[in-house]
Amino acid sequence: MITETKNTLPKEICDFIDVCLTREHPESYLIAVLHKLQQQFGYLTREHMDEVAQRLHVPASFVSGVATFYHFFRLQPRGKFSISVCLGTACFVKGADKILDAFRAELGVDLAETTKDGLFSLDCTRCLGVCGLAPVVTINDKVYSQVTPQQVPDLINRAKADLETTETKV
Amino acid sequence: MKTIHLTIDDMQVSVPEGTTLMQAAETIGVHIPRLCYLPNLSLEGACRICIVEVAGARTYQASCATKVAEGMIVKTNSPEIRQARRDLVELILDNHPMECQTCDRDGQCELQTLAYSMGVRERLFEGKRKRYEVEDSSFSVIRNSEKCILCRRCVRVCSEVQGVHNLSQLYRGFNTLVAPAHVSPMLESVCINCGQCINVCPTAAFLEKDSTDDVWAALSDPNKHVVVHIAPSIRAAIGEGFGLPAGTPETNRTVTALRRLGFDVVFDTNFGADLTIMEEAHELATRLKSGENLPLITSCSPGWIKFLEHFYPEFIPNTSTCKSPMTMLSVLLKTYYAEKHKLDPKNIYVVSVMPCTAKKFESRRPEHFAPAGYPYTDAVLTTRELVWMIKAYGIDFKHLTPGAFDNPLGFSSGAADIFGTTGGVMEAALRTAAEALTGKPLTELNFTEVRATTGLKEASIKIGDATINVAVANGLNNAKTILEKVKRGEKQFHLIEIMACPGGCIGGGGQPYPSEGRYVLDEEILKLRAGALYNIDEAKNVRKSHENPFVQDLYREYFQHPGSEKAHKLLHTHYTPRSPRGIK
Ligand code: SF4
Ligand code: SF4
Ligand code: FES
Numbered sequence: 170m171i172t173e174t175k176n177t178l179p180k181e182i183c184d185f186i187d188v189c190l191t192r193e194h195p196e197s198y199l200i201a202v203l204h205k206l207q208q209q210f211g212y213l214t215r216e217h218m219d220e221v222a223q224r225l226h227v228p229a230s231f232v233s234g235v236a237t238f239y240h241f242f243r244l245q246p247r248g249k250f251s252i253s254v255c256l257g258t259a260c261f262v263k264g265a266d267k268i269l270d271a272f273r274a275e276l277g278v279d280l281a282e283t284t285k286d287g288l289f290s291l292d293c294t295r296c297l298g299v300c301g302l303a304p305v306v307t308i309n310d311k312v313y314s315q316v317t318p319q320q321v322p323d324l325i326n327r328a329k330a331d332l333e334t335t336e337t338k339v
Numbered sequence: 340m341k342t343i344h345l346t347i348d349d350m351q352v353s354v355p356e357g358t359t360l361m362q363a364a365e366t367i368g369v370h371i372p373r374l375c376y377l378p379n380l381s382l383e384g385a386c387r388i389c390i391v392e393v394a395g396a397r398t399y400q401a402s403c404a405t406k407v408a409e410g411m412i413v414k415t416n417s418p419e420i421r422q423a424r425r426d427l428v429e430l431i432l433d434n435h436p437m438e439c440q441t442c443d444r445d446g447q448c449e450l451q452t453l454a455y456s457m458g459v460r461e462r463l464f465e466g467k468r469k470r471y472e473v474e475d476s477s478f479s480v481i482r483n484s485e486k487c488i489l490c491r492r493c494v495r496v497c498s499e500v501q502g503v504h505n506l507s508q509l510y511r512g513f514n515t516l517v518a519p520a521h522v523s524p525m526l527e528s529v530c531i532n533c534g535q536c537i538n539v540c541p542t543a544a545f546l547e548k549d550s551t552d553d554v555w556a557a558l559s560d561p562n563k564h565v566v567v568h569i570a571p572s573i574r575a576a577i578g579e580g581f582g583l584p585a586g587t588p589e590t591n592r593t594v595t596a597l598r599r600l601g602f603d604v605v606f607d608t609n610f611g612a613d614l615t616i617m618e619e620a621h622e623l624a625t626r627l628k629s630g631e632n633l634p635l636i637t638s639c640s641p642g643w644i645k646f647l648e649h650f651y652p653e654f655i656p657n658t659s660t661c662k663s664p665m666t667m668l669s670v671l672l673k674t675y676y677a678e679k680h681k682l683d684p685k686n687i688y689v690v691s692v693m694p695c696t697a698k699k700f701e702s703r704r705p706e707h708f709a710p711a712g713y714p715y716t717d718a719v720l721t722t723r724e725l726v727w728m729i730k731a732y733g734i735d736f737k738h739l740t741p742g743a744f745d746n747p748l749g750f751s752s753g754a755a756d757i758f759g760t761t762g763g764v765m766e767a768a769l770r771t772a773a774e775a776l777t778g779k780p781l782t783e784l785n786f787t788e789v790r791a792t793t794g795l796k797e798a799s800i801k802i803g804d805a806t807i808n809v810a811v812a813n814g815l816n817n818a819k820t821i822l823e824k825v826k827r828g829e830k831q832f833h834l835i836e837i838m839a840c841p842g843g844c845i846g847g848g849g850q851p852y853p854s855e856g857r858y859v860l861d862e863e864i865l866k867l868r869a870g871a872l873y874n875i876d877e878a879k880n881v882r883k884s885h886e887n888p889f890v891q892d893l894y895r896e897y898f899q900h901p902g903s904e905k906a907h908k909l910l911h912t913h914y915t916p917r918s919p920r921g922i923k
Contacts (some may be wrong), residue, residue, distance in 0.1 A: 190775075215521050216522075218521070219520075219919065222520075222922055223920065226922055226923070227922065228498075228504030228507070228520075228922050229504075229521075229529075229919065229922065230504055230505060230506060230507035230519055230520040231504065231507055231522050232520065233507060233509055233520035234508055234509050236492065237510045237511070238511050239511045264564035280620065291349035316669075
């Protein structure tokens with residue numbers, strides 16, 4: 170039986186936690202610690218969260234509660250294709266929520282989640298400043314304008330096709 | 340303290356400052372409906388069922404969380420309030436399965452009772468329902484989040500009383516879920532299997548893992564010799580399951596009921612308790628002599644043992660190596676008893692009835708399997724499960740004639756009975772250890788200084804010329820307090836008794852749900868149950884474990900003496916640090 174948590178946290182984060190421990194209410198720095206972790210790794214792993222719990226003396230269930238409560242925290246790495254639906258006012262008025270729902274249904278994931286095959290992650294963004302093209306979806310660095318829910322399956326297939334061509338080239 | 344005068348439902352009320360509206364209403368016989376509120380736990384204010392109208396306030400106020408103020412005018416029962424409360428209950432039901440008839444808590448569910456008393460007779464809203472699989476990885480506690488109404492009582496008891504912090508509210512909004520960290524299966528969590536979350540849950544979102552099917556099957560198997568033994572605290576609480584007042588001792592009718600259910604032999608876990616004292620007193624004497632691994636900490640409570648392994652592995656050397664009374668007796672059944680009666684231990688089916696869900700886990704520890712691969716305890720029933728079996732079999736408990744345990748493993752001293760309450764193991768051990776250490780018979784058998792009504796008690800006991808420092812803790816947050824004290828070296832203790840559940844086994848996670856007008860963790864109930872055990876003890880002729888004649892026979896015939904090699908092989912065990920590490 171394993172008795173110790175694995176030490177996988179980078180040194181800067183451990184040092185930061187040590188500083189927090191010298192302050193009043195160290196547990197109140199939990200979000201700050203998780204924030205730093207996500208900045209560095211892109212998402213929070215279970216091992217990292219458990220080690221934060223140990224070092225900061227905060228129950229693991231509580232860390233898990235905070236990490237799952239805030240939209241900001243990701244618990245899975247981003248997919249090869251990062252899909253982002255703009256929910257700015259203009260896009261929203263033009264039905265961005267329906268596009269988001271179409272992606273949800275098509276991929277079987279919710280916001281901030283990644284498909285099991287690791288290909289697609291779904292996110293939303295605030296106004297991208299191209300309201301003339303509303304509603305807007307970005308997939309990695311490609312921008313798609315005036316998207317309709319009906320086009321969603323096609324967008325996904327196109328991304329998959331892109332992947333195949335790049336892979337055959339390699 | 341200042342007295343506050345207010346009006347509730349047109350009645351004048353005077354209560355001390357700081358009282359809540361709910362409490363103030365209770366003093367004049369007004370029971371405000373509630374769901375998330377539970378005395379002894381922190382305030383949650385989540386369900387809003389307890390709302391009342393306060394003159395001048397813009398919105399309805401949650402009476403569990405609102406303090407009284409001078410001149411307040413409160414209405415608890417206006418038509419508007421009643422309607423609003425009913426709407427709230429209907430909204431909860433809207434997201435709750437409609438399967439009362441097949442639910443384990445049918446007839447004992449707080450939500451069901453509440454809905455009925457609110458006059459909800461049909462389901463008006465039919466909306467989106469949360470769907471979850473039942474999580475049944477644990478040997479002790481199963482989680483069914485579909486039935487959870489998010490009152491957070493379980494989260495609170497697990498943190499505030501047990502200090503385990505296994506449960507938390509995860510995700511948000513409609514997807515909110517109460518579960519261990521990372522939604523881990525309970526078996527892989529720091530859960531210590533105490534079952535307090537089951538006790539406090541108003542619905543069936545937490546339940547014990549059912550063992551009744553296995554027991555029915557064994558009872559109807561002609562090739563099995565089915566033996567049952569019951570824990571000390573069962574006799575103090577089982578009556579409540581049949582509507583008898585708390586504190587009614589029910590040793591003998593329980594024996595009769597077990598015989599009617601078809602058990603071949605009915606023994607008493609108490610015998611195992613006497614045996615535990617023999618071994619533990621010997622352990623204490625040895626350690627006092629050598630001065631090593633003090634304080635000695637008791638090991639009967641499987642919730643505490645798992646807590647030890649997750650949270651305080653540094654205290655493993657201090658913890659008694661004695662198996663629990665349950666496991667000791669089960670071991671005897673498949674060794675000593677089997678040999679004596681020329682029975683193949685594989686055909687003996689041992690059922691223990693326990694106040695405890697953690698005993699189910701204990702029975703499945705690999706350490707408690709015989710070398711040939713079978714468990715010493717085949718099935719563990721909680722008090723609740725036994726009550727249900729007795730009812731299901733059509734046995735009218737109240738009209739049973741008293742029966743008696745079989746011998747030799749059904750005879751016990753009074754010291755064994757008090758194992759069921761906090762401080763009892765300590766007192767039982769002191770009775771035997773004192774005589775062993777001084778060589779003189781005790782004049783006073785009652786060590787009232789360790790009889791705790793609180794969660795934590797310390798005492799210094801004079802034994803001959805020596806003084807031994809003892810501590811008794813129940814509820815693991817209290818255990819934490821005492822263990823931290825030991826770590827800081829603040830006081831030299833010699834013996835510490837730790838029980839995971841509030842009040843000891845009498846407050847175990849498998850005991851009957853409280854009857855109407857009572858609540859879980861009610862100190863009044865715990866006192867009555869403890870009282871029943873102390874009375875049984877007082878009434879016995881033999882009140883010291885070492886004077887149990889059958890225990891004496893057992894040592895003569897089988898173990899030679901406490902701490903012998905054979906005793907070590909069969910009656911002692913070991914502990915291992917466990918992952919995930921608990922956070923203290
Ligand atoms: S059984 Fe005890 S430790 Fe486990 S989740 Fe329930 S209250 Fe917490
Ligand atoms: S599981 Fe039970 S006690 Fe826990 S929050 Fe849900 S309804 Fe309340
Ligand atoms: S009982 Fe007061 S808010 Fe739940």
